[in-house]
Amino acid sequence: DIQMTQSPSTLSASVGDRVTITCRASQSISYWLAWYQQKPGKAPKLLIYKASTLQIGVPSRFSGSGSGTEFTLTISNLQPDDFATYYCQQYNTYYTFGQGTKLEIK
């Protein structure tokens, strides 16, 4: 099974900051990686797929990069609406999610 490890688990930042979340795969997954945003009590929302392709309607301050085993989600110019939990997901072999990164207001 492919394991996905996100870091950090919790991230404190302020409005206007630029933050980066890292996701590492236990083996190469090429660019078969997606990122989701989840707010309390709500279903996750797709942000990025194929490691760097922005889903329609997602603000351009979100960006993704990486391939193989290391990936990053970057959020530039943090907005109040961005404080949430973020998950990566591999779909190279079945599906595995990272454990999540909670982005908190500093």
Place this chain on the structure above:
Amino acid sequence: EVQLSQSGGGSVQPGGSLRLSCEASGFGFSSYAMSWVRQAPGKGLEWVSSISGSEPTTFYTDSVKGRFTISRDNSKSMVFLEMSSLRAEDTAVYYCTKEPYSSVENWFDSWGQGTLVTVSS
């Protein structure tokens, strides 16, 4: 607009059974794979099961194999998850999700509202 409307769920005793339903609208249902993803209280996301589009093939995470059955009715644009021999560790919010292609192993581009399944005596 893609909509996934879930029903079913609730409380059940260990060893019991439950059926989750998901009604889809806003897209050509039979052409897309569908999946179930769950989230235990306060925990992360876990893939449960997937079913491909036409001529469906099914896939399961190891912990539910032999206990859960995913199926679809393309004539009604619905996907189901039949759960039996339920355990306390199956307690979670279950989400119905849509994939972008008929084959499986993709990202989840749309999600249902979620339904809570509680397994407790």
